[in-house]
Amino acid sequence: MRLPLLAVAALALLRIVCGLHFFLEGLSHLRDPDWSSAGFRRAAVGPLADLYRSSLPQTGDWSATMKAANDRAAPEAAAAWQESVVASWKNLLDARVKRVPLAADARAAADASLQAAREDLAAYCKPLDDDFADYRLQVRRLAGMQRKPGAAEIPFERERLAKKQRELAGQAAGWMKDAAAIGQKLLGAWDAQLPDDAARNRAAAALEPSMLWKADRFVSWSLMTIGACLVLGLLTKFNALGGVCFLASVLASQPFWVPGAQATYDQWVEVAALLVIAAVPLGGWSGLDYFLTRWCPLSGCCGSNSRGRSSVQTQLR
Numbered sequence: 001m002r003l004p005l006l007a008v009a010a011l012a013l014l015r016i017v018c019g020l021h022f023f024l025e026g027l028s029h030l031r032d033p034d035w036s037s038a039g040f041r042r043a044a045v046g047p048l049a050d051l052y053r054s055s056l057p058q059t060g061d062w063s064a065t066m067k068a069a070n071d072r073a074a075p076e077a078a079a080a081w082q083e084s085v086v087a088s089w090k091n092l093l094d095a096r097v098k099r100v101p102l103a104a105d106a107r108a109a110a111d112a113s114l115q116a117a118r119e120d121l122a123a124y125c126k127p128l129d130d131d132f133a134d135y136r137l138q139v140r141r142l143a144g145m146q147r148k149p150g151a152a153e154i155p156f157e158r159e160r161l162a163k164k165q166r167e168l169a170g171q172a173a174g175w176m177k178d179a180a181a182i183g184q185k186l187l188g189a190w191d192a193q194l195p196d197d198a199a200r201n202r203a204a205a206a207l208e209p210s211m212l213w214k215a216d217r218f219v220s221w222s223l224m225t226i227g228a229c230l231v232l233g234l235l236t237k238f239n240a241l242g243g244v245c246f247l248a249s250v251l252a253s254q255p256f257w258v259p260g261a262q263a264t265y266d267q268w269v270e271v272a273a274l275l276v277i278a279a280v281p282l283g284g285w286s287g288l289d290y291f292l293t294r295w296c297p298l299s300g301c302c303g304s305n306s307r308g309r310s311s312v313q314t315q316l317r
Contacts (some may be wrong), residue, residue, distance in 0.1 A: 002125045003244075008106075009286075011231075011276070011277065011280060012286040012287070014273055014276070014277060015228070015230050015231075015233065015236065015287070016231050017229025018227075018240075018243065018270060018273055018277065019226070019227045019228065019229070019231035019232075019239075019272060020227065020231060021225070021226050021227065021242055022223045022227030022230065023109035023223070023226075023227025023228050023230075024225050024226075024227070025223050026219075026220045026221065026222070026223030026224035026226075027224055028148050028225060029216065029219075029223070030217075030220045030221070030224070031246075035216070035235040036212065036216060037212065037214075037215070037216050037219070038056055038057070038173075038212060040052075040175065040250075040253065041053055041055065041056055041212075041253070041255075042056065042166070042169050042170075043163045043166065043254075044253035044254070044257070045253070045254060045258050045259040045260055045261050046252070046253070046254070046255040046261065047255075048252050048253065049162070049165070049253070051301055052253055053169070055211050055215060056210050056212060057210045057211075057212050058176060059085055059088075059177075059179045059180045059183070060081050060082070060084035060085035060088055060135075060175060060176070060179065061080075061081065062081060062172060063082035064084075065077050065080040065081040065084060066078065066081050066132065066135065066136065066139075066172070067139060067172065068139075069139050069140050069142070069143035070140075071140075072136075074129070074132045074133040074135075074137075075129065075132075075133075076131070077136060077151060078125055078128075078132045079130070082118075082121055082122060082125060084121055085121060085179055085183070086114070086117075086118050086121065088183075089114055089117060089175070089183060089186060090114065091256055092206060092207060093110055093111075093114060093190070095206035096190065096203040096206045097110075099202045099203055099205060099206050100194060100199045100202050100203045100208070102193075106194075110189075110190055110193060111195075113186055113189040114186065115188060116186075116189075117182055117183070117186040117189075117251075119183050120185075121179060121182050124178060124179070124182065128175070131171075131172050131305040135171055135172070135261040138164070138167075139168065141164075142161070142164050142165065142168065145157070145160065145161055145164070148162060150193075155259050156259070158258060158259055158260075159259035159260050160217070162258070162260045163260060164186050164257070166229065183261065185209075190203070191203070191204075219246070222242070222246065223246065225239075226239045226242050226243050226246070230243070230277075232287055232288050233286060233287005233288050233289050233290065234287060234288045234289060235289070236277060236278070236287060236289050237277075240274045240275075240278035241274070241278050243270075243274045244271055244274045244275060244278070247267050247270055247271045247274070248271070250264065250267050251264050251268070251271070
């Protein structure tokens with residue numbers, strides 16, 4: 001494939017710039033302990049919105065209690081949610097005790113802290129009775145709207161559904177966040193009853209990372225790996241297509257044909273750039289693929305650059 005040297009250099013620059021973007025994004029996510037894809041998943045619209053939201057963490061069993069579209073009375077659903085939150089705290093305490101056994105007086109103090117947290121949660125929820133009742137009503141109305149003929153086809157109806165889902169998700173997230181803060185206060189009380197930092201570290205290991213946390217770390221490391229390989233020009237085609245797959249997951253969360261979807265122009269531009277890098281044999285020129293084509297085990301990913309190399313050499317003669 002014959003291309004002018006300027007075009008070859010432009011392709012190499014495009015690869016490096018895209019790689020830097022991926023690498024720096026992944027690095028910033030790993031450096032920020034508070035970063036989470038929860039907001040991205042919560043804002044998802046379109047046919048895959050429920051799939052994206054399915055991995056969002058919950059405080060207690062919100063989905064089976066408050067969010068369930070049934071005829072259960074709001075006070076009963078709220079009480080069931082509170083019990084599920086307290087049950088999760090109790091299970092965590094049992095897991096901590098297995099790792100760090102407590103003396104009788106320390107276990108009694110831990111149980112007292114758990115009871116105090118239960119009372120704090122009840123006191124927090126008491127003024128929200130009317131809000132919970134309205135939320136339960138809106139959940140049932142949303143379920144009815146989703147069952148209406150044409151709800152998934154008519155743009156106006158889809159926009160109404162998406163707006164209502166975001167509204168209810170925001171309300172639920174706020175309440176669960178406040179309940180989680182009570183849980184964090186409870187964890188602090190439990191930690192204060194332990195003798196030293198080593199015991200606290202062993203007890204902290206009982207709190208398993210959520211599926212969302214694991215997915216976020218996998219994505220962050222994947223972005224860094226793809227970015228580094230693109231900058232170095234290593235397995236260029238494979239990593240360019242990996243970047244396309246990641247961006248496709250972002251685009252799928254905001255389909256442009258769905259009313260209310262956020263703009264994704266930047267992602268589309270980068271997808272086009274990565275496809276060019278993957279499709280053109282000279283995409284990895286000036287990278288490690290150029291030098292290692294003879295022994296690269298994934299010849300399909302980097303072998304084509306040998307053709308690009310001979311073309312460049314022809315241009316330079």
